[in-house]
Amino acid sequence: MKRPSKWIICSVVAAAVAxxxxxxxxxxxxxxxxxxxxxxxxxxxxxxxxxxxxxxxxLFFRGWRALWLLLAAPLALFWPAIWIFVGHACDLLGRxx
Numbered sequence: 001m002k003r004p005s006k007w008i009i010c011s012v013v014a015a016a017v018a019x020x021x022x023x024x025x026x027x028x029x030x031x032x033x034x035x036x037x038x039x040x041x042x043x044x045x046x047x048x049x050x051x052x053x054x055x056x057x058x059l060f061f062r063g064w065r066a067l068w069l070l071l072a073a074p075l076a077l078f079w080p081a082i083w084i085f086v087g088h089a090c091d092l093l094g095r096x097x
Contacts, residue, residue: 007058007069014054015072018047019079038096044079045094051076 021043026036051072058066083090090096 005062007054007062007066010054011051011058011069011072011076014047014051015076018044018051018077019075021047024079038090041079041083041090041096042094045083045090045092048077048080 021040026034026040030036055066055069055073058069080090083096084092
């Protein structure tokens with residue numbers, strides 16, 4: 001059986017941590033009127049940047065075979081996109097108000 005590549009492992013780990021450590025935990029444990037902690041949202045944004053860096057590096061080293069990493073994109077980029085582009089609560093560098 002073939003081992004998964006290091007790019008897939010890095011991509012999945014960064015995506016899962018970005019989703020779960022960010023407001024993913026807030027979704028599970030928050031009360032009705034709670035808002036996510038800005039630190040967790042900031043960490044989620046930075047982990048999204050790490051995922052993007054992993055994807056770009058995989059594209060450089062693996063070419064078209066790296067496109068499979070896009071399967072993890074919704075997990076890695078969902079919360080950063082919501083808080084940056086929809087909620088306008090954070091900027092691209094993870095500084096949240």
